[in-house]
Amino acid sequence: MPDQRILYLSQSDVVSLGVTMREIVDALEVAFREAGNGRVEMPPKPGVHTRPDAFIHAMPAYIPALRSVGVKWVSGYPDNARRGLPYITGLLILNDDETGLPLSVMDCTWITAMRTGAATALAARYLARPESETIGVLGCGVQGHSNLEALRLLFPLKRVVAYDLEPERLNRFAETAQGWNLEVVKARDPRGAVEGLDLIVTSGPILRTPHATIKAGWWKAGAYASLVDFDSYWDGAAMKEADKFCTDDVPQFEHYRSIGYFQHVPPIHASLGELVAGKKPGRESPHERTIACNLGIALDDMAVAPIVHRRALERGIGTWLDL
Ligand SMILES: NC(=O)c1ccc[n+]([C@@H]2O[C@H](COP(=O)([O-])OP(=O)(O)OC[C@H]3O[C@@H](n4cnc5c(N)ncnc54)[C@H](O)[C@@H]3O)[C@@H](O)[C@H]2O)c1
Numbered sequence: 001m002p003d004q005r006i007l008y009l010s011q012s013d014v015v016s017l018g019v020t021m022r023e024i025v026d027a028l029e030v031a032f033r034e035a036g037n038g039r040v041e042m043p044p045k046p047g048v049h050t051r052p053d054a055f056i057h058a059m060p061a062y063i064p065a066l067r068s069v070g071v072k073w074v075s076g077y078p079d080n081a082r083r084g085l086p087y088i089t090g091l092l093i094l095n096d097d098e099t100g101l102p103l104s105v106m107d108c109t110w111i112t113a114m115r116t117g118a119a120t121a122l123a124a125r126y127l128a129r130p131e132s133e134t135i136g137v138l139g140c141g142v143q144g145h146s147n148l149e150a151l152r153l154l155f156p157l158k159r160v161v162a163y164d165l166e167p168e169r170l171n172r173f174a175e176t177a178q179g180w181n182l183e184v185v186k187a188r189d190p191r192g193a194v195e196g197l198d199l200i201v202t203s204g205p206i207l208r209t210p211h212a213t214i215k216a217g218w219w220k221a222g223a224y225a226s227l228v229d230f231d232s233y234w235d236g237a238a239m240k241e242a243d244k245f246c247t248d249d250v251p252q253f254e255h256y257r258s259i260g261y262f263q264h265v266p267p268i269h270a271s272l273g274e275l276v277a278g279k280k281p282g283r284e285s286p287h288e289r290t291i292a293c294n295l296g297i298a299l300d301d302m303a304v305a306p307i308v309h310r311r312a313l314e315r316g317i318g319t320w321l322d323l
Helices: 011-016 021-036 078-083 109-127 142-154 167-179 250-258 272-276 298-315
Strands: 005-009 055-063 068-076 088-095 102-107 134-138 159-163 183-186 199-202 224-227 244-247 290-293 319-322
Touching: 005 298, 011 102, 011 109, 021 109, 021 142, 021 272, 021 298, 055 298, 068 109, 068 298, 088 109, 088 298, 102 109, 102 298, 109 142, 109 224, 109 244, 109 272, 109 290, 109 298, 134 142, 142 167, 142 199, 159 167, 167 183, 244 250, 244 272
Parallel strands: 005 102, 134 159, 134 199, 159 183, 199 224, 224 290, 244 290
Antiparallel strands: 005 319, 055 068, 068 088, 088 102
């Protein structure tokens, strides 16, 4: 009887493996090129919702080129901060592509944080001006950190303007950014973290009814914005100033639209896969305003999971459990 055991990787196991943001951006680039060429399988994610503005999603995907197949079961609970718990938590199951047997169950919190930042940076590689030096981050939690971490790898960033409702979050974010040799300015209001900046990341809570704080006329020509928190932060007229509005997955975007999100967005220019596979153009002039509204899809996670699994096997990390 062949071995029927799974490797359980806790959050600290996953973190201890030291997979780098650079590796994750590169893995996502491969995965999105495959998607752009129609070579992945990824049904839209089903979800259940036990509280308003909360979700638990099932996110399966198969990427043949990476021999990666599995599912992420991930929750997002906005009120968790008040309980001292993370907003995003969950587990990922990686399967064997030949037998279907589960190979590993791993915490997905760190993977989710990292791959989302990586997707912002990957989209920015196609949509932002390469010489972008300044960035505004609105919502300086887990995603604020990982988005900055990824973008600083690909762009010569010098200055970050940060805005958050919680001073303690803002201070922690400022410390991290200073540790990366960035000049940090704490914005007094959201507008200060948008105006005149090359890159803009909004990563506050996702709300069914957007607070739509960012108005038309705030963001400059040539800027790139990543809407990690969907359209929660952006007024429709401001988003419609974009010359190119992109997303990581058009069918999932349309699904969200059909259930009430994204009611005031401009037409979709391209999916991230189409940009990476060269099927649609990215930025074509220094003056364009561009938006990536990445929903966060199973493809991101299943691009990263095999790297984590492989490294854990190499290093003898994790706990073996009988199936
Ligand atoms: N698109 C994706 O792929 C993807 C993936 C993971 C998480 N998310 C979303 O990203 C968002 C952030 O997740 P996180 O894990 O970083 O959560 P987090 O709780 O760590 O950070 C959220 C931060 O936003 C701040 N905040 C709340 N309201 C704000 C406002 N109006 N203006 C500025 N800051 C505000 C909070 O104080 C907190 O610091 C969530 O909406 C989550 O659902 C998206």
